[in-house]
Amino acid sequence: MERKYWVPALERAQDVLQLIADKPSRLKLMDLSVATGINKSTMFSLLHTMETLNWVIREKGDTYVLGSFFGVIGNAYFAGMSLVKLFEEKAARSVERLGETFQLARLEKGELVYLAKKEAPAQVRLISEPGMRLLAYATAMGKVLLSALEDSQVLALFEEGSYQAFTPHTVQSGEELLKQLRTVRQQGYAVDQEEIVLGFCCLAMPIVDRNGKWIAAVSCSMPVHQWAHKRDLAKEEIQILTQALSATVPL
DSSP: OOOTTOOHHHHHHHHHHHHHHHSTTTOOHHHHHHHHTOOHHHHHHHHHHHHHTTSEEEOTTSOEEEOHHHHHHHHHHHHTSOHHHHHHHHHHHHHHHHOSEEEEEEEETTEEEEEEEEOOSOSSOOSOOTTOEEEGGGSHHHHHHHTTSOHHHHHHHSOTTOOOOSSTTSOOSHHHHHHHHHHHHHHSOEEEESSSSTTEEEEEEEEEOTTSOEEEEEEEEEEHHHHHHHHHHHHHHHHHHHHHHHHHOOO
């Protein structure tokens, strides 16, 4: 990197902030001085300035934690990066590794609304596209998000006797749906085995915000002939992706 216009003070401040972020409430001035090689008087000036700017907070035991400034900056950063952008950025690795299509969707009442799709090169395309809506009970992402609701809330979304059979494998009653959702709650993921389209299977997990709310879901879809040997890898890859998205989703 070009260092002609480098500002060493900023680099020192970043080093200090990184240490405090890694070990909140554990490091005092001397600990930071030793760890960074910055002399005590310079460290005192750095910490005093950062404390005044609300970059850090000095606690009662003279240890440090990050200040509220970074909460404001963090929220501003994530406000500029929607969940869709984050998904598109992070799903590329998953698609490349698995060679299958990944999708992002959210639940709106009883419908699953598709938000984004990262498609793998294939001769057969999935029917779902961003903006498309499907009945949630027939999809893996829909079922995983329905599983976060109370049984009574789920039953209120779908009138008994009106369950549409997209394929012979689609759930046909509230009782059957609740049984599937109990399984989803136990295992932490949902599957769709040719329930919305014959010839395709799908596995999905939720994206959870920092308040513990299930705000969306990610799925991996594949032809049924790939299901047996790719299912476990898909589960692993979705878990990595949903955890990454959950960790970065804005409040």
